[in-house]
Amino acid sequence: MITRRKLRWRIQHWLEARLPGLLTCAQFEALVDAYIDGELGPVARATVDFHMRTCPVCLRYVAAYRKVRDMAADTLTRPEAEALDAIPEDLVAAILAARDAEAGRKTP
Amino acid sequence: MIDGLARAMLEGDRNGDGPAKGGDRRREIRGMESTGGDPTDERAFVAALQAGERVAFERLVREHGARMLAVARRMVRDEATAQDCLQDAFLSVHRAIGRFEPTGSLGGWLHRITVNACLMRLRANKRLAETSIDELLPAFDPDGIRLGEPRTEIRNPEDALEAARIRVYMRQKIDELPDGYRIVLLLRDIEGYSTREAAEMVGVAEGALKVRLHRARAALKTLVEPLWDELGTA
Numbered sequence: 001m002i003t004r005r006k007l008r009w010r011i012q013h014w015l016e017a018r019l020p021g022l023l024t025c026a027q028f029e030a031l032v033d034a035y036i037d038g039e040l041g042p043v044a045r046a047t048v049d050f051h052m053r054t055c056p057v058c059l060r061y062v063a064a065y066r067k068v069r070d071m072a073a074d075t076l077t078r079p080e081a082e083a084l085d086a087i088p089e090d091l092v093a094a095i096l097a098a099r100d101a102e103a104g105r106k107t108p
Numbered sequence: 109m110i111d112g113l114a115r116a117m118l119e120g121d122r123n124g125d126g127p128a129k130g131g132d133r134r135r136e137i138r139g140m141e142s143t144g145g146d147p148t149d150e151r152a153f154v155a156a157l158q159a160g161e162r163v164a165f166e167r168l169v170r171e172h173g174a175r176m177l178a179v180a181r182r183m184v185r186d187e188a189t190a191q192d193c194l195q196d197a198f199l200s201v202h203r204a205i206g207r208f209e210p211t212g213s214l215g216g217w218l219h220r221i222t223v224n225a226c227l228m229r230l231r232a233n234k235r236l237a238e239t240s241i242d243e244l245l246p247a248f249d250p251d252g253i254r255l256g257e258p259r260t261e262i263r264n265p266e267d268a269l270e271a272a273r274i275r276v277y278m279r280q281k282i283d284e285l286p287d288g289y290r291i292v293l294l295l296r297d298i299e300g301y302s303t304r305e306a307a308e309m310v311g312v313a314e315g316a317l318k319v320r321l322h323r324a325r326a327a328l329k330t331l332v333e334p335l336w337d338e339l340g341t342a
């Protein structure tokens with residue numbers, strides 16, 4: 001079952017894919033990282049922006065893509081703050097022992 | 109993967125109308141800024157380390173060890189291996205401190221040594237072997253039109269408890285990525301290395317690294333999509 005709305009996107013997309021200078025979604029996809037990382041020049045950025053204005057699927061895709069990147073960074077860096085004061089004493093001892101063994105080997 | 113037109117646009121922009129600016133997310137190597145102490149003090153400290161003073165080495169372990177352990181905990185999946193990586197890293201520090209340039213950042217140097225120690229362990233476990241994640245990547249029809257529906261936007265977590273639950277979930281999903289992809293995502297998006305630096309560390313060309321980063325991000329997005337159903341606002 002295909003809704004009218006879906007059909008309209010399809011037609012719009014089909015046209016866009018054939019107009020020179022416009023991106024298909026697949027071409028857009030290849031620029032997504034450079035776009036969210038701020039590495040695109042002005043022309044490419046404008047083309048990407050234009051695609052998003054006409055393509056709601058890609059617009060939402062980029063929002064989610066960026067959000068996931070930010071959430072991943074947040075997830076993995078949060079515990080760091082808590083870990084800063086804590087290096088287990090037995091680990092310190094093991095590291096120092098390994099270092100001493102190595103130092104002893106070098107200068108007997 | 110990057111097709112002709114997109115590549116031409118990227119390169120056209122780079123060569124022509126203005127430099128590709130380093131992104132809005134360029135940041136210092138995470139948590140590895142200089143200790144903020146007196147630079148002459150750090151120079152004396154490095155000199156003591158280079159002279160092989162055990163007291164200085166112990167101070168190094170106590171002052172920088174926790175940060176380095178946090179890096180290792182992100183890179184490998186379990187605590188025991190993270191601690192092994194930290195031991196490896198400090199042995200490398202002991203061996204290489206003589207070659208450390210006192211003008212450089214000690215924190216940045218230690219960070220890189222830690223990452224390298226983790227990469228060595230991961231490689232030894234053959235965990236960097238390529239696994240296909242194609243089924244997690246976005247799909248397009250033959251005209252290059254994206255398949256699928258626009259999704260609702262995800263809302264922010266309602267409270268600290270929900271935020272914490274989401275972080276646990278995210279960590280699980282990140283750990284589900286094959287190491288070859290997971291590591292690239294970590295180096296670029298979390299540890300703050302540039303494409304060039306990350307490519308060098310992983311041992312691939314910059315172009316290959318970019319493709320891998322894209323696949324890693326896209327696959328992670330697919331993996332965490334159930335969150336959208338749960339947290340999406342209608």
Ligand SMILES: [Zn+2]
Nearest residue numbers: 025055058254
């Ligand atoms: Zn699109």
